[in-house]
Amino acid sequence: MNKTFRVSGMHCASCETLINEEVKELSGVTDVATSAKDGICHVSTNDDVADEAIIAAIKAAGYDAVLEAAPSQVEQAIPTEHTIDLVEHDGDRVSFRYLTETRGEGTVDIQGDGRPKFHGEVIRQKSGTLEFPSGIKQEAKEIAQFFESLIQEKAVVQTLPVHREQVIAPKRTVEQENEQKATFVLNGMHCSSCAGVITKSIKKLPGIADAQVSFAAEKARVTFDPRQTNESAIIARIKKAGYRAQVAGSANPDEERARRQQEIRSYWRKFIMGAVLSAPMLYFMFLDFFAFLPGRAFLLPLVGIISFILATPVQIFLGAGFYKGMWSSLRMRTFNMDSLIAIGTSAAFIYSVVSFLVYAFTNNSVLGVGGEKIPELYFETAAFLITFVLMGKWLESKAKGQTSDAVRKLMDLQAKTARVLRDGKPFDVPIGDVVEGDIVIVRPGEKVPVDGIIVNGGSAVDESMLTGESIPVEKHPGDKVIGATVNKNGSFEFRATNIGSETVLAQIIRLVEEAQGSRAPIQAFADRISAKFVPAVIIIAIATFLVWFFLLGSTLSFALMAFTAVIVIACPCALGLATPTAIMVATGKGAQNGILIKGGEPLEAACKVRAIVFDKTGTLTKGKPEVTDVITVGTHDEDEVMEIAAGLEAKSEHPLAEAICRYAEEESLASAQVANFQAVPGHGVRGDVDGVIYYFGNRKLMATLGLDVHRLERKMRRLEEEGKTAMLLANEKEIFGIVAVADAIKATTPSAVASLKRMGLLVYMITGDNMRTASAIARQAGIEEQYVRAEVLPEDKANEVKKIQATGVKVAMVGDGLNDAPALAQADVGIAMGSGTDVAMEAGGIVLMKSDLQDVVSAIQLSRETLGKIKQNLFFSLFYNVIGIPIAARVFIGLGIVLRPELAGLAMALSSVSVVSNSLLLRRFQPNHRNWISTFAPVVMTTVFTVAFVLLARVSVMAAG
Incomplete structure (x- = not known):
């Protein structure tokens, strides 16, 4: 009878051996096969062996187990x-x-x-x-x-x-095995509301599991079931909503850059055309104030007809995009910024056309009677409004383009061609023609085109553009090379292993792009406001018109201008751009510094962290332990002790075993031949050398043998207080000696820990070492003993993190992302460091490309500055609307503060530019340096806009006068 048990706590082959031996001792067990990797134990038994007996045997070996349900049991159960x-x-x-x-x-x-x-x-x-x-x-x-x-x-x-x-795994709308993801490059969006329109449109398709649209990144990430829909259907749906789209992978970097530049040039041309047509109307406005202006008497009667002629193409042709955007939103039963612009400019333009026609029919003339201007015309308002908005769009598109500079710079690192061997001859081919298995030749000074393994030659390779490490890395046959790194002085041949989208550079670019299109939890606040923003503005504008015209008895033109000003000054774009632009710049800046942030959620979570937990080995320390002391007992010499210890550890998987074997090899010692090797979890190892059983491990192991270690206690304590791990070699009768191994802390550890403390963080250390050794390492690192968690088994690290979280603080866990994966997952934010080329690792919301602890400090600093920038943007966009809408509604007219619609449009256009520009200040971020310009920018911006509103109001009063 075959049974399968789920076993927890295993971490190496020694654990498997221990369990197998315990279970095999049960009467009736015919075979046992245990896998630490899969966490299961398969047992073949006679019918008379109880499940409880097997579970008890596994527990006796030091592990927990439960019976795995057989599929047939579940399927056949009623x-x-x-x-x-x-x-x-x-x-x-x-x-x-x-x-x-x-x-x-x-x-x-x-x-x-x-x-x-x-x-x-x-x-x-x-x-x-x-x-x-x-x-x-x-x-x-x-x-x-x-x-x-x-x-x-x-x-x-x-x-x-x-x-x-x-x-119970999280349920997904689409079955995981059939799920497919695609990213689309979008064109034609004018504001954050457009992103909502596209999202709503895509989600109406069958088989859509998720759709995320980023206005700032101009991309859509869609998860769908390919059995029900496909990329072509999604593109068609986006086009039906009034926008253009293409699959991101189908557009190369040059095409993407050309598209962006084309968009910028298009807005520039429209702005210049609008400015040229609107400029004469600006001159006409001054005719009312300055009698000395040349041509005044001649032009006054012509102002109406000329303004009509000039404003019409601005409204119809240059404003067509706003009408198209409004139509797309109305089809989705919503409103966007285009709706506000179209409504506001149409109100001013149509009112002016009607006034002009009424005057013309009444006076039988399209010219002003008696040498005066035709009254109640606001053609310049509509024209200026569209022109100013186009100017804002031009500036905004330029600024938004700069937010993705980091990705473009990463793309520029890629080599364009590669020299490959085909039929024994070298050929230069485009990078896209390299196939897996090709032998690629790299000469001095050239870029490595793709990832691979060196098969011939060697050189020093500069990997600083990806890892930030400034010192070139020596490469020899068998070593990995990374695409886009630069060969220095030698030449070599390598076999291509990862090409196209599978290279490290491509993975980094993909990770950054996905992060830039992700959403931070704080964005939900802006989304809630944006969802109601445009309808609320329209209601306020209508209320403004009704109050002024019907309740306060103002003229129709006065009430209409107040209505128009409210409509056009409101800006959902500033609110919609507040979060994504900051995330785009921050994730790009992080990538340039070797800090890969996997999205807005870990970026925000890192800002809220109040405690940070470091795994000791390989994180605080170098991860390369070395033998530091060999102390003999009695007549035994060092060579004898090390030969036996190396022989025992040669079959061990413990991290310290490599250091002992390496020391023996360096000292030219012959490792003893060991038979019947056995690992004793939590104690050490044992084995037979020439018929004598030897034991190598800690005090607990010696205690089980009944050997007295008290006379060696002082020496062991001294070693442990120096941060060394002391191990004892003995047979069943006597102790032969002590071998001490130390893993030195990294050079940057003390300064990084000190920096984190200055930032107000509690710094913890987790290790499997005993408390004395752990405390010594902690002292060297600058960590207080009260924050040291010693003698923690690998599987218990997650529980330790959970205990810290239970004190009410947000916790970050820093580890290597491999055996620390459960703890990284348990933490509020996991930081996997020193991953090198493994950028796609699942564990860790933040991945650090190199092993420098200062990058942990930089990641927290970047997170805090980014979230601060997002809050600044949200405050500024809300402040702008809170102060701007009442002024536009002419609430403060008694104080002489009035805002003409065209000037309200100018303020609206500049608000989005200001938010994006504020986010761009994150590009000045430097680790361990205060970004003073970024710090004071919101204060300056708030002051400038307040003064600007006052000045624009005065200009409006002068124009009205």
């Missing part, structure tokens, strides 16, 4: 239908009660890995497993709310009995 009756949650546990003929109960625990688990049974719907909805944060409160929704819906569910805990 389901029972229920309706959920009661839900309660307390801490990390959710209890639910369901109704059957007899009441049943169940619980859900929120585990350390963040995944909820049902105990005792699997809950199923008739169509399959009832799983949590996508997007749920896996918190007890939210899971309880999910069950409560089942109560309200009176949903019928089914339960199946099982033999172990069933992990």
Whole structure:
């Protein structure tokens, strides 16, 4: 009979051996196969071996186990239908009660890995497993709310009995195995509301699991089921909404850059055309104030007809884009900025046309009677408004282009051609023609075109453009080379292993682009306001008109100008650009410094961190332990001790084993031949050398042998107080000696820890070392002993992080992203450092390309400055609208503060430019340096806009006078 058990706590082959030996001792067990990698133990038994006996044997070996449910058990079990009756949650546990003929109960625990688990049974719907909805944060409160929704819906569910805990994975709208993602480059968006229109349009297609549209990045990321829809259908849907799109992968960097430049030139041409047509009308405005202006008497009667002729092409041709945008939004039953511009300019233009025609028919003349201007005409308002908005769009598109400079610079690193061997002859081919397995030749001074492994020759390679390490790295046959790095003085041949989108550079670019298009949680605030913003502005504008015209008895033209000013001064764009532009600049700047931030969520989370936990080995320390001391006992010499220790450790997978074997090799010592090797988890190792059993490990191992270590305690304590790990070699009768191994801390560790403390962070260290050794390392690093967590097993690191979180602080975990993965996942933000070329690692919301702890400091600093910039942008955009809309509505007319519609349009255009420009100041970010310009920019901007509003109001009063 075959059974499978799920085992927790294993981390190496020694664990497998220990479990196998314990289980094999059971009577009736015929075979055992254990896998530490998969965390399972397969057992073949006779029918009379109880499951509980096997679990007890595994626990005796020091591990926890539960029986894996056989698929047939679940499939053949008879389901029972229920309706959920009661839900309660307390801490990390959710209890639910369901109704059957007899009441049943169940619980859900929120585990350390963040995944909820049902105990005792699997809950199923008739169509399959009832799983949590996508997007749920896996918190007890939210899971309880999910069950409560089942109560309200009176949903019928089914339960199946099982033999172990069933992990309930987040449910996705589209099955994971059929899910596909695509990124689209968008064209034609004018404001953040356009992003909402496109999102709503895409989500109407069948099979769409998720759609995220970024106005700032001008891209859409869509997750869909290819069985129900495809990229062509999505593009067609976007075009139907009034915008243009193409798959991101189909546009090369040069085409993307050309498209951006074309957009900038288009806005520039339209702005210049509008300025040329509007300039004469500006002169006409001055005719009312200055009698000495040349041609005044001649021009006054002609002002009406000339303004009509000049304003018409501005309104119809240059303003066509706004009407098109309004039409697209109306088809989706919403409003956007185009709607506001189209409504405002149309009101001024149509009112002027009607006034002009009424005057012409009444006076039988299209010229002003008696040498005067035709009154009540506001052609210049519509023309100036469109011109100023186009100027703002030109400036905004230029500024937005600069937010993605970092990605373009990364793209520019890519070599254009490669020299490959074909039939034994070298050929220069485009980079896209290189295929996996090609032998590529790299000469001195050339860029490495793709990733690969050196097969011939060698050189020093400059990897600073990707990792930030300034010192060239020596490369020899068998070493990896990274595409876009620069060969220095030698030449070599390498075999291409990763090409196209699989190269490290391509992965970095993709990660940065995805991060730039992501959303930070703080953006939800702006989204809530933006969703109601335009309709609210239209309501305020209509109310302004009604109050002035009907309640206060103003003229029609006065009320209409107030209505128009309110419409055009409101700017949802500034609010919509506040968060994404800052994220785009910050993630790009981070990538340039070897800090890869995987999106807005980890960027914001890093800002809120108040405690930071470092794994010791390889993070605070160099990760390359070395033998520092060999102390013999009695008549035994150092060579004898090291030969036996090296022989034992040669078969061990412990991190310190390599240091001992390397020392023996460097000293030209012959490692002893060991038979019957066995690892003793948490204690050390044992093995047979020439018929004698030797033991090598810690005090606990010696204690099990009954050997007295008290006479060596002073020496061991001295070594441990120096931050060294002391291990003892012995046979069953006596101790031979002590071998001490130390892993030196990195040069930047003390300064980085000090910087983090100055930033107000609590700095913790987690290690498997004993407390004395851990405290010594902590002292060297500058970490207080109260923040040291010693003798922590790898699988318990996540629990330690959870304990710190339980004190009420947000926690960042810094590790290597491999054996620290559970702890990185448990932390509020995981920082995987020293990953080198493994930029796609799942663990860690932030990935550091090199092993410098100062980059942890830089990541936190960049996060704080970015979130501060986002808050500045949000404040400024809200401040602008809060102060601008009342002025436009002429609330302060009693104070002589009035704002003409065209000047309101100018203020609106400049507000978006100001927000983007403020975000661009993040490009001046430098680690460990205060960005003073960025700090004082919002104060200066607020002051400037306040003064500008006053000055524009005075100009408006003069024009009205």
